Amino acid sequence: MSIVLEKIKFLLDKIKEQKSCDISYDSYIIRMENSRVFVLLELSYPVNNELIYKIKSNLKSRILSSINCNHLEILIDINFNIPTHIPCGDIKPISGVKNIITVSSGKGGVGKSTLSVNIALSLSNLGANVGILDADIYGPSIPIMLGIFDKPVILENGNIAPLVGHGLQANSIGFMFDYNSPAIWRGPIMSKFIEQLVNKTEWHNLDYLIIDMPPGTGDVAITMASKVPIVGSIVVTTPQDVSLIDVRRCLSMLKKLNITVLGIIENMSFHICSKCNHKEYIFGLDGGHRLAKQNDMPLLGKVPIDYRISKQSDVGLPIVAHDPYGDIAKYYLDIALNVSISLASLPKKSSVRFPKIMLKKI
Numbered sequence: 210m211s212i213v214l215e216k217i218k219f220l221l222d223k224i225k226e227q228k229s230c231d232i233s234y235d236s237y238i239i240r241m242e243n244s245r246v247f248v249l250l251e252l253s254y255p256v257n258n259e260l261i262y263k264i265k266s267n268l269k270s271r272i273l274s275s276i277n278c279n280h281l282e283i284l285i286d287i288n289f290n291i292p293t294h295i296p297c298g299d300i301k302p303i304s305g306v307k308n309i310i311t312v313s314s315g316k317g318g319v320g321k322s323t324l325s326v327n328i329a330l331s332l333s334n335l336g337a338n339v340g341i342l343d344a345d346i347y348g349p350s351i352p353i354m355l356g357i358f359d360k361p362v363i364l365e366n367g368n369i370a371p372l373v374g375h376g377l378q379a380n381s382i383g384f385m386f387d388y389n390s391p392a393i394w395r396g397p398i399m400s401k402f403i404e405q406l407v408n409k410t411e412w413h414n415l416d417y418l419i420i421d422m423p424p425g426t427g428d429v430a431i432t433m434a435s436k437v438p439i440v441g442s443i444v445v446t447t448p449q450d451v452s453l454i455d456v457r458r459c460l461s462m463l464k465k466l467n468i469t470v471l472g473i474i475e476n477m478s479f480h481i482c483s484k485c486n487h488k489e490y491i492f493g494l495d496g497g498h499r500l501a502k503q504n505d506m507p508l509l510g511k512v513p514i515d516y517r518i519s520k521q522s523d524v525g526l527p528i529v530a531h532d533p534y535g536d537i538a539k540y541y542l543d544i545a546l547n548v549s550i551s552l553a554s555l556p557k558k559s560s561v562r563f564p565k566i567m568l569k570k571i
C-alpha cells in the first residue's frame with residue numbers, strides 16, 4: 210500500500226479516536242485510484258447539508274496538509290444511519306422507536322419543555338425522524354407549543370395515533386384529559402397511565418423519541434425510569450444555585466436508577482441586549498459548567514434568555530420552527546448535535562448496514 214494511503218489512514222484513525230465535535234465518525238472506508246483518494250465516512254448521528262459540507266472541507270484540508278502533496282484529488286462522501294442503542298436496564302424496546310431520550314430537571318420552570326421541543330425540532334432539521342412525548346403531569350405544555358389542539362385518534366387495535374406538529378410525531382398527557390381535573394393527576398395510576406402512553410402510541414419509524422419528564426424526583430420519574438427503555442437522559446438547569454441543588458438531587462436519582470446521563474444543558478445562561486449587544490449573566494456565571502465538571506459529564510450547551518423563545522412557544526410556533534437559520538436556533542442545533550454525538554458513543558444494539566458507496570467530488 211502506498212505511503213500516502215498509510216498516512217491518510219493514520220490521520221483518519223487519529224481523528225476517529227479523538228471524537229471531536231468538528232469531525233466525529235464511527236468508521237471509514239478508503240481507497241485510492243491513481244491520483245484520486247476516495248473516503249467514505251460512516252456516521253451514526255444526523256447531519257444536515259451545511260454540516261456535511263463543513264466536515265468534508267475540514268477533513269479535506271487536514272488530509273492535504275498531512276500528506277503535503279497537492280496533486281492528489283480527495284473525494285469524500287458521508288453517510289449517516291442512526292442505530293438503535295441498548296437501553297439502560299433490561300427493558301423491552303418500543304415498537305417504532307429506536308432511541309428514547311428523557312429530558313429531566315430538578316425543579317419546575319427551568320425551561321425543560323421549551324428545550325425538549327426545540328431540541329426535537331433541531332434533530333429533525335438535522336435529518337432524523339423525531340417524536341416527542343409530553344409526560345409532564347404538572348403542566349403539559351407541548352400541545353400549546355406545537356400548536357396542536359386536536360384529540361388523538363384511537364385506532365382499531367386500541368393504540369393511539371400520534372398527532373403531528375411541525376414535523377414531529379407527538380403525544381401528550383394534555384391531549385387526553387381536561388387539564389382542570391386534578392384528581393387523576395396523582396400517584397401510581399398516573400405512572401401507569403404514562404407508561405401506557407409511551408407504549409400504546411403508534412410511533413412510526415422514529416430515530417429519537419424525546420420525553421419531556423415531570424420536574425423533580427417524584428413517582429412518575431422513578432416509574433418511567435424502571436419501565437421505559439431509556440437510552441439516555443439530558444438534565445436541564447439554570448445557572449442559579451437553588452436550581453443547582455435540585456439538579457444534583459435529580460442527577461443522583463438518575464444514577465441510582467442506572468440511567469445514562471448524556472450531559473447537562475444550561476438554560477437562561479445569559480442575556481444579550483437587543484439594543485447594545487451587552488451580554489449579562491442574570492442568573493450567575495457558569496453554574497452548569499461547574500456542575501458538569503464536578504459530575505464528570507459534558508455540558509451539552511447553553512441557551513440565552515431571550516423573549517423570542519417564550520413568545521414563539523406561546524403562539525405554537527417554536528423558535529427553531531419559526532426561524533431555523535436564526536441566531537437562537539443555532540444554540541439549539543449545537544445542543545442537538547452534541548446530544549446525538551453523545552448518544553452515538555453508547556453501545557449499539559446491532560451493527561448498522563450502510564448503503565452502497567457513492568463518492569462525489571467536493
Ligand SMILES: Nc1ncnc2c1ncn2[C@@H]1O[C@H](COP(=O)(O)OP(=O)(O)OP(=O)(O)O)[C@@H](O)[C@H]1O
Pocket residue numbers: 314316317318319320321322323324345347348350424476477512513514515516518519520522523
Ligand atoms: N431560554 C429562554 N428564554 C426565554 N424564556 C424561556 C427560555 N426557556 C424557557 N423560557 C420560558 O420560561 C417558561 C418556563 O419554561 P418551560 O415551560 O419550558 O419550563 P419547564 O421547566 O418545562 O416548566 P414546568 O416544570 O413548569 O413544566 C416559559 O414561559 C418559557 O417560554
